[in-house]
Amino acid sequence: MWTLSGFADEISPDLDVQCRVLTDLGIRYAEFRSAWSVNVLDLDDTQLETVRSTLETAGIGVSSVGSPIGKIGVLDDFDAHLVRMRRAVHVAEVLQAPYIRIFSFFIPDGDDPAAHRDEVLRRMTALAEVARGHDVVLLHENEKAIYGDVPQRCLDIVESVGSPNLRLAWDPANFVQVGVKPYSEGYAALRPYTDYLQVKDALAADGTVVPAGEGDGEVEQTVRALVADGYEGFCSMEPHLALGETFGGFSGEELFGRATRAFTAILDRVGVSYR
Numbered sequence: 001m002w003t004l005s006g007f008a009d010e011i012s013p014d015l016d017v018q019c020r021v022l023t024d025l026g027i028r029y030a031e032f033r034s035a036w037s038v039n040v041l042d043l044d045d046t047q048l049e050t051v052r053s054t055l056e057t058a059g060i061g062v063s064s065v066g067s068p069i070g071k072i073g074v075l076d077d078f079d080a081h082l083v084r085m086r087r088a089v090h091v092a093e094v095l096q097a098p099y100i101r102i103f104s105f106f107i108p109d110g111d112d113p114a115a116h117r118d119e120v121l122r123r124m125t126a127l128a129e130v131a132r133g134h135d136v137v138l139l140h141e142n143e144k145a146i147y148g149d150v151p152q153r154c155l156d157i158v159e160s161v162g163s164p165n166l167r168l169a170w171d172p173a174n175f176v177q178v179g180v181k182p183y184s185e186g187y188a189a190l191r192p193y194t195d196y197l198q199v200k201d202a203l204a205a206d207g208t209v210v211p212a213g214e215g216d217g218e219v220e221q222t223v224r225a226l227v228a229d230g231y232e233g234f235c236s237m238e239p240h241l242a243l244g245e246t247f248g249g250f251s252g253e254e255l256f257g258r259a260t261r262a263f264t265a266i267l268d269r270v271g272v273s274y275r
């Protein structure tokens with residue numbers, strides 16, 4: 001059984017609208033990134049409690065905290081970022097989220113990522129250490145322009161850190177946008193460490209984000225392989241069909257629904273049971 005989730009702030013900044021549309025689409029989980037245009041880590045405790053109670057009333061769980069941890073430059077101050085990491089763990093506990101999405105730091109334009117490997121691994125190890133002892137797993141997402149933007153470096157991170165609190169999220173569109181054929185060039189190596197799917201697709205020609213199955217992200221091939229491997233986990237809709245930027249994206253109600261139906265059509269065709 002696979003479980004649908006989604007970045008509901010792509011629907012609307014209004015939390016009540018997010019809940020209504022998710023419910024209408026039959027999605028019972030959210031990957032919580034923001035409400036009222038405030039990032040999840042910047043919500044104060046009163047706002048966070050409002051989020052928790054609103055989601056609970058709507059019958060919506062939280063699959064992951066869609067945090068921006070690791071979306072700073074590899075040369076930027078890290079101590080302050082560790083404070084935000086501790087806040088992310090607190091947020092995950094309040095929202096009862098089993099995962100926190102993170103990233104592996106932007107590399108300066110023109111630099112060889114290998115020159116920053118030691119610092120990236122030091123930081124990723126420190127982030128995993130914050131999560132140790134808590135009932136939460138960090139999910140590294142393969143965002144473009146960070147150290148772990150291609151399969152080889154994603155593998156390097158997760159194997160070098162070697163923590164049970166650090167696993168991988170799979171984003172096919174992000175791989176396409178850095179010139180990778182996701183399934184063909186990354187699946188075999190990364191599958192043992194992949195616990196979570198971010199659902200968006202993209203065109204190799206220009207990086208345009210499109211609904212799942214309409215691009216070069218080899219989404220259906222990946223779904224079929226995951227079925228064969230016995231995958232049972234979350235599939236988080238992140239359509240980016242109207243707007244994509246460094247710290248988020250937007251689709252609106254109609255496009256979010258279109259993206260969801262495109263992905264569930266693939267699941268139906270492959271014969272995946274989902275909820």
